[in-house]
Amino acid sequence: MTSPDTAADLIVIWGRGRVSALGTAKEWNEPLTSPFSTHPNKLPVAALPVAAEEALAELRASHSAYRQLDRTVLLALLASRQATAAAGWAPESTPNPSTEPATRNQKPETRNQLAVSIGSSRGATGRLEQFHAEFLSEGSVPAAASPLTTLGNVASWVAFDAGSTGGAALSHSSTCSSAFQALGNAVAWLRAGMAKRFLAGGTEAPLTDFTLAQMQAIGIYSPLAATDWPCRPGAGRPSTFVLGEGAAIFALERLSGAAWAEAGRPELPVLEGVGFGFEALGSKTGLSPDGQHFQQAMRHALEQARALPAHIDAVVLHSPGTPAGDAAERAALRAIFGENLPPLLSNKWLVGHTLGASAALSLDFALYVLETQQWPVARFASDLAAASPKPIRRILVNAAGFGGNAASVVVALLPDQP
CATH class of the missing domain: 3.40.47.10 (Thiolase/Chalcone synthase)
Incomplete structure (x- = not known):
């Protein structure tokens, strides 16, 4: 980390x-x-x-x-x-x-x-x-x-x-x-x-x-x-x-790390990693069932953050509400995290899919969760988390689009807690 x-x-x-x-x-x-x-x-x-x-x-x-x-x-x-x-x-x-x-x-x-x-x-x-x-x-x-x-x-x-x-x-x-x-x-x-x-x-x-x-x-x-x-x-x-x-x-x-220390080690939201993934598919609206581009993007973001999957406390999903897209992202998450996934969060049930703005609004949502340790609970049956078993200090945020591209961000609060 x-x-x-x-x-x-x-x-x-x-x-x-x-x-x-x-x-x-x-x-x-x-x-x-x-x-x-x-x-x-x-x-x-x-x-x-x-x-x-x-x-x-x-x-x-x-x-x-x-x-x-x-x-x-x-x-x-x-x-x-x-x-x-x-x-x-x-x-x-x-x-x-x-x-x-x-x-x-x-x-x-x-x-x-x-x-x-x-x-x-x-x-x-x-x-x-x-x-x-x-x-x-x-x-x-x-x-x-x-x-x-x-x-x-x-x-x-x-x-x-x-x-x-x-x-x-x-x-x-x-x-x-x-x-x-x-x-x-x-x-x-x-x-x-x-x-x-x-x-x-x-x-x-x-x-x-x-x-x-x-x-x-x-x-x-x-x-x-x-x-x-x-x-x-x-x-x-x-x-x-x-x-x-x-x-x-x-x-x-x-x-700089020195400037952060001189400022009294304030608790700040920090972008630790921004990762990208791509896959070339015949269908420009489709994606592979196991979300290869998601996997690449998440690994890239984690590598930049010098973090392991175990260091991620929650994931803000891209998850647009389409069965194929939702399933591919979760398959990619299991490839990275195993079967015990961190709490899965989403804001699209509140703001819809805003296309090119969606990743930014997801990051804003992640920062709110980091600051308040709370989030709205979905009004329908899904796999979205209602609570977290531990404090949330580091969140992975996913995004993906037509053409086989995906991106992931790791955001955390400093000072970092072990």
């Missing part, structure tokens, strides 16, 4: 922000009723609640340039502002957030230290569909259509809003593991000394007619009503995949 006394550096999570069907609160409290709603096309979805919609509308109106941005970008901006505020990265003189980006007056030497790495499976989904519909109707598109729908505009707008003037702005797309691809890139840059601070995570706003129709066409969408907790990871058949929207962003910084 990573030892802060000997580690050359630690990747510390100073702050985090999130927005989902549960709103923007830091707590993952169990709602009394299902947070899912019914889309106009009659499918259950995990859409933002009223308060979060109001925050998004306020953000859109806060800057003239933001009025044209896709919902995916705005979700990332909202979560990023929370992360920077939680990290204490706000400037000495903060301008009015209703009129200017949050850190516009920050000193240039501080702004240049901040880089951005954001994952999104589909990027500007809503605006792309809107521009395409206009093209089919009118035969032309506005000049802004291309820059507003490129994936790179997600990270670049987050960087602009955060006041970064010289730091990298990186956008990633690898389907549903996109957020961890972005996180892994940020960690590599930090460890290489190519950046001093990073905002990294994932964002997705896929609740559009065309995207929902695509998910339904695959044959995996949940038949359950929105009020009946329609997304049920680990519950078996039928498939209970439900699409959601949201974002989660993390404020990361490299901290």
